Amino acid sequence: MQVSDTNRIFESVSDSSASEISLAEAAEIVCNLKAVPTLDEVKEWFSKLLLRQRDYDRYRLFTDRKYARNLVARSSFAELLMLCWRSGQRTPIHDHGGSVGVVMVCEGLLTETMFEHAPGGRVRPYNTYRWGPGAITGADVPDVHQLLNLQPAGRDMVTLHCYAPPLSVLNTYSPRSSRVGRWREGYFTGGAGI
Numbered sequence: 001m002q003v004s005d006t007n008r009i010f011e012s013v014s015d016s017s018a019s020e021i022s023l024a025e026a027a028e029i030v031c032n033l034k035a036v037p038t039l040d041e042v043k044e045w046f047s048k049l050l051l052r053q054r055d056y057d058r059y060r061l062f063t064d065r066k067y068a069r070n071l072v073a074r075s076s077f078a079e080l081l082m083l084c085w086r087s088g089q090r091t092p093i094h095d096h097g098g099s100v101g102v103v104m105v106c107e108g109l110l111t112e113t114m115f116e117h118a119p120g121g122r123v124r125p126y127n128t129y130r131w132g133p134g135a136i137t138g139a140d141v142p143d144v145h146q147l148l149n150l151q152p153a154g155r156d157m158v159t160l161h162c163y164a165p166p167l168s169v170l171n172t173y174s175p176r177s178s179r180v181g182r183w184r185e186g187y188f189t190g191g192a193g194i
Helices: 022-030 038-047 053-059
Strands: 067-076 079-085 101-105 111-117 121-133 136-139 142-146 157-164 169-172 181-184
Touching: 022 038, 022 053, 022 157, 038 101, 038 136, 038 157, 053 079, 053 101, 079 136, 101 111, 142 169, 142 181
Parallel strands: none
Antiparallel strands: 067 079, 079 157, 101 136, 101 157, 111 121, 111 142, 169 181
């Protein structure tokens, strides 16, 4: 008789001794989740990902107006997205509205600026990181940050994101105002609309 661990929220889709998983296997993990994964669990999957451009080429779709959000997989507990950025494209300063988020840089150089709450309800930057291909970064529930492609013109960036649970409404912030905005993350490219 086989005993299963009821505390595991996902089942491995490949041999547990395998050190690498494909994008398709990561999508299968997301689709078969039994609960919302933790930040560390998502980082663990991402650390095992072997991504080649040919494996994610169908999600490598750009738009000129703003960065493109291309849906790879979604369940009630998490979503996997490929974001494609032209030079100069950026997110607003935001939190994840109760979700954790993990990002892996596939192509290009990602700039991530972290913010803290300042007196008067505003936010101020306190650290900036530059992440190259293969780098993994994560944002926990209270974190406020901004992601940017600050590379020279003509230099695209591609990043893989997992949000758990899937994003719905984000809080947006400004260093110039105490007003907290709401940004609905309901758009996707590649047939699901930006």
